[in-house]
Amino acid sequence: MQLVIAAVGHKMPAWIESGFGEYAKRMPADCRVHLKEIKPVERSGSKTAETAMALERAKIEAALPKGARIIALDEHGKDLTSVQLAQLLTQWQQDGRDVAFIIGGADGLDAEFKKNADMLIRISSMTLPHGMVRVLLAEQLYRAWSITQNHPYHRV
Numbered sequence: 001m002q003l004v005i006a007a008v009g010h011k012m013p014a015w016i017e018s019g020f021g022e023y024a025k026r027m028p029a030d031c032r033v034h035l036k037e038i039k040p041v042e043r044s045g046s047k048t049a050e051t052a053m054a055l056e057r058a059k060i061e062a063a064l065p066k067g068a069r070i071i072a073l074d075e076h077g078k079d080l081t082s083v084q085l086a087q088l089l090t091q092w093q094q095d096g097r098d099v100a101f102i103i104g105g106a107d108g109l110d111a112e113f114k115k116n117a118d119m120l121i122r123i124s125s126m127t128l129p130h131g132m133v134r135v136l137l138a139e140q141l142y143r144a145w146s147i148t149q150n151h152p153y154h155r156v
């Protein structure tokens with residue numbers, strides 16, 4: 001199983017890159033997190049946010065492994081505890097299908113894309129900057145993996 005984070009946004013500030021890298025590098029080889037940055041579609045006069053998100057959706061889909069389970073990150077998504085995420089991680093490892101976490105850009109994710117996703121999850125009920133979401137998600141994936149291993153990183 002491969003874990004992919006497809007995130008609309010590039011040229012992130014150094015503190016986002018280093019925060020993400022800190023957690024991504026802790027993941028073991030059989031549960032590596034692969035980041036795929038999607039260059040945002042330029043917003044210009046005649047292009048609505050909906051059009052831009054639809055174009056970004058096509059770029060996201062092209063970057064994903066075939067047949068991957070799609071987990072969209074959205075502030076209106078389901079709340080998961082870290083233990084629930086760890087349980088999902090175990091199930092996903094057992095079925096072997098790749099898992100793709102999708103983070104939208106400034107306007108969010110295309111509505112149809114979210115409707116078709118296998119799951120919509122949130123990290124908080126507040127709106128977060130997209131760069132920060134990838135760091136928090138990487139930390140939660142590392143925490144989830146730690147829970148599956150009884151690693152002391154996670155303390156109840």
Ligand SMILES: C[S@@+](CC[C@H](N)C(=O)[O-])C[C@H]1O[C@@H](n2cnc3c(N)ncnc32)[C@H](O)[C@@H]1O
Binds near residue numbers: 102125
């Ligand atoms: C700046 S937000 C976009 C906000 C936009 N108004 C919307 O409705 O999604 C950019 C991306 O960050 C992610 N995001 C922001 N807050 C989040 C949260 N609390 N939980 C999960 N993902 C979040 C989502 O993937 C979102 O598409």
